[in-house]
Amino acid sequence: AQSVTQPDIHITVSEGASLELRCNYSYGATPYLFWYVQSPGQGLQLLLKYFSGDTLVQGIKGFEAEFKRSQSSFNLRKPSVHWSDAAEYFCAVGTASGGSYIPTFGRGTSLIVHP
């Protein structure tokens, strides 16, 4: 079965600093990979996703993620963080199992932005 690990429960950065949120997955083949963001009190919104092609994927709000097959990783990055980026970030893996397509979510990383 597939699994997703987000090793950092909380990350604190200063506004304007760069950001990297880690995500590792376990799956036999190349899965669909997603990053979602959840602003306080809201549902989740897709930031970006990857399946094939260029391993560096651009998303909304200035985020990007890089797929590294050798490391089974799909880390999310942003060069300069804004205070409005404070949120919960979820990495997810989409795979097929028994005819159903159910994503598996990581436990999330909470981003705190200091002014």
Place this chain on the structure above:
Amino acid sequence: DVKVTQSSRYLVKRTGEKVFLECVQDMDHENMFWYRQDPGLGLRLIYFSYDVKMKEKGDIPEGYSVSREKKERFSLILESASTNQTSMYLCASTPGGGGAGETQYFGPGTRLLVL
């Protein structure tokens, strides 16, 4: 834009009450999902539905049931609410037919408190 709405943002119920959480999507999506979200545990799938009147158990179906009488509406039912069902409940939908790469569209969530 896809819109997923949930009937209540906040709900307070008593132990033993029957609770209905409603979710409606307006984009003719085939698949709908119910998750619960708890701190440190991420999103856990309760039930999902890939067609009207069809339902499948997720990872934590115990104590819950669902109903999908119309394509756009997916209801989560707590037959007899208990305090350990205090949580944030998120509804999501996907178009269907796109396999494991489909984006999930989330509602804003219902925060349920069971006293």
